[in-house]
Amino acid sequence: MSSAHSNDAPLLAIRGLTKSFAGFPALQGVDFTLEAGEIHALLGENGAGKSTLIKTVTGIVTRDAGTVTLDGTPIAPRSGEAAQAAGLATVYQEVNLLPNLTVAQNLFLNREPTRFGLVRHGEMRRRAAAILAGFDLAIDPGTPLGDHSVAVQHLVAIARAVDLSARVLILDEPTASLDAHEVEILFRVMRRLAAKGLGIVFVTHFLDQVYAVTDRITVLRNGRLVGSWATADLPRMRLIQAMLGRELGEATAEAAPADRHRSGATEGSEIAVYEQFGKPGYVAPFDLTLRRGEVVGLAGLLGSGRTETARLLFGAEMAQTGRARIDGAPVRLRTPRDAIRHRFGYCPEERKTEGIIAELSVRDNIVLALQARRGPFRPIPRREQEALARRYIAMLDIRPPDPERPIGLLSGGNQQKALLARWLATEPQVLILDEPTRGIDVGAHAEIIRLIRQLCDGGLALVVISSELEEIVTYADRVVVMRDRTQIATLEGEAVDVTAILKAIAGDEPAEAA
Amino acid sequence: MQAPSRRLPALRLPRRGAPQLLAFAAILLVDWLVSPQFFDLRMQGGRLFGSLIDVFNRGAPVALLSIGMVLVVATRGIDLSVGAVMAIAGAVAASLADTHALPVVLAASLGAGILCGAWNGFLVAVLGIQPIIATLILMVAGRGIAQLLTEGRIVTFSAPGLAAVSNGAVVGLPAPVVLTVVVLAVTVLVVRGTALGLLIEATGANARASALAGVSTRTTTLAVYVWSGFCAALAGLVTTADILGADANNAGLWLELDAILAVVIAGTSLMGGRFSVPLAVLGAFIIQAMNTGILLSGYPPELNLLVKAVVVLAVLLVQSPRLAGLSLLVRRRTA
Secondary structure (H helix, E strand, O other): OOOOOOOOOOEEEEEEEEEOOOOOEEEEEEEEEEEOOOEEEEEEOOOHHHHHHHHHHHHOOOEEEEEEEEEOOOOOOOHHHHHHHEEEEEEEOOOOOOOEEEHHHHOOOOOOOOOOOOOOHHHHHHHHHHHHHHOOOOOOOOOHHHOOOOOHHHHHHHHHHHOOOOOOEEEOOOOOOOOOHHHHHHHHHHHHHHOOEEEEEOOOOOOOHHHHOOOEEEEEOOOOEEEEEHHHHOOHHHHHHHOOOOOHHHHHOOOOOOOOOOOOOOOOOOEEEEEEEEEEOOOOEEHHHHHHHHOOEEOOOOOOHHHHHHOOOHOOOOEEEEEEEEEEEEOOOOOHHHHHHEEEEOOOOOHHOOOOHOOHHHHHHHHHHHHHHOOOOOOOOOOOHHHHHHHHHHHHOOOOOOOOOOOHHOOHHHHHHHHHHHHHOOOOOOOEOOOOOOOOHHHHHHHHHHHHHHHHHOOOOOEEOOOOOHHHHHOOEEEEEEOEEEEEEEHHHHOOOOOHHHHHOOOOOOOOOO | OOOOOOOOOOOOOOOOHHHHHHHHHHHHHHHHHHOOOOOOOOEEEEEEOOOHHHHHHHHHHHHHHHHHHHHHHHHOOOOOOOOHHHHHHHHHHHHHHHOOOHHHHHHHHHHHHHHHHHHHHHHHHOOOOHHHHHHHHHHHHHHHHHHHOOOOOEEOOOOHHHHHHHEEEOOOHHHHHHHHHHHHHHHHHHHHHOOHHHHHHHHHHHHHHHHHOOOHHHHHHHHHHHHHHHHHHHHHHHHHHHHHHEEEOOOOOOHHHHHHHHHOOOOOOOOOOOOOOOOOOOHHHHHHHHHHHHHOOOOOOOOHHHHHHHHHHHHHHOHHHHHHHHHHHHHHHHH
């Protein structure tokens, strides 16, 4: 939109970019166009392919197919340095600089001004001061970088990247750890750089910031391009639809599955009641009741506080406000063990780092939670362990059906099933599933959804976090919608549909609780 | 179906323990070649003597240390203080030996070891200090404590009860060897007979996932450091009984490194996870068999350090996943 020279080649043009990891497609023929002087938001939920796109373009990973041209010239950098030399600079969420070196040293790392092989510190500081002045950064270049706030460190990283004669600046979630004021400073710098003709790719999860600073929006979903719009032409509601992958028309057209709401009349008995439960700066106080045979869906964009809510419910994070009653008695949830004692289970989203114990066998992984609850001195006899493992391997169709195989060698879907088995073995009454279908193949996906319904019919209370709204509405009795770490709406019964959830997420109007 | 993750079970050797047993046999063979009477045994005063018995007898302190160490390493920790704890336990025992009854002496000495272990466990499990730093504190301070206990002297004693810990014999076998076997058996029984082994491995391999599965990672971690302290105190008793005195400066000096080496030889990853206590003990005896061999061969004992370094390198090379990939490549090319 902002490009004046229409007959020229765009600053950065990506065409048909494709990349697979171990057979799983991460990018499928994605196009992306960045004009000079443009601030371009690259959006999408987890696993949409934003990081892969950036890494592929900047040479961190090699692409399988597709072309990248900078000013009309094809480029194929083999490393981050090569990309930098070609004019593509990237600043990541975690500042990639050396906090114990000075600001000036960081700015000139690897390209220090020298005379006879010796670094000219005075010259370096002078030039650093000049660069910093251009960014309105009133800091002493001789001070260690680590002494400054994260925001300043980000700006220094950007200053360094730009000073390396960048044409394109890629900012990968730079604002995640900044406060409102710092974000404003960053935006000012971004606008000034864009005015000088730089193209800026801005990755973020904060939609307010998208509308505050960008000219254009490109949305990816499941490795595919959803579309590209001028920011001014794309209402927030439609943006969220694009990100979550549902057209409004489709959503309303589809009849709600008949078996979803067990007619609402069979009110299950209360298992857990949370009142004004919360932790300042983590999740705002909320009320939630979990009933037998009911599925509560937690919906919201990434970073809206869904996972944080789950962790509070499970005691993985200790609440600082409010009360919880389980089975009618007040409880304090200090650690997961407290919740597990009341027959809670939790499958985290981060399967590899928080779920599986990769080098232990499938059997060990399945019996772990049950064994932990019984304590070390009441070991589950080996024969019983094997029976448990065999039972759940058969029931959930875990493949390969070998209980002694290290679980790290299984596919994502089978790891997820083994984690479900871990909790099912404890005969839970509440099961919290955080993105249970993320990153697993289509077959396992359907099986896990079927299982969620079965479990629910079996009298379990389920809390399911999912970004797949069309999936949530098929099994959830109630949907709690979150935004900015706050529970903003609860949809119940007939009100549970994709449109209503989208509306609540977008915050166009206060969604009325049913 | 399976993810191509080469790195995961890097320690799955074809048959667990086979390389270690082979290495031990090979070193014993070399020992026999340099000293033909290596396998000779004779009975004297109701106790077996001979070079082979010596390997086990001299290796007992490190073997005891490695029993505790392997559990600590399995939780992704390390215990650098065991040598210093040996000195403390020895100093306590030696200074009480001639004035107190044997049970009191043993209880005080072992109690000191348990206390030291609990201190390490507290720093690591409760305060969350990195194990290498946390135990470094006691490694340095412990020797100081031992020197304070002995007032800088070598405290000697003559009580035959304590001396028997080293020179005694049970069915012909030296007491330290029997002690090692008993502690090994008890440890294996406790660790594998209960679910502690699983909880230790889970904690070491992925502490976050374990905590979310309800494992009390804190208690588990605390327990292994306590056991390591206890084992170190036993090792300290053996060395003190051996020289009929406590030398705070030298008792157990650098033995923590031998114990770590034994654990590494046993194929335990320093990143935590799967472990084998018997293999760690075997690792300790492998080290001692090398020491004894060099002694018997008449080469200067300084050579010992070099030989040890070569063995460590060999063990690590055998376990290196990169090398495994490399050898596959070579084989494919030659084929």
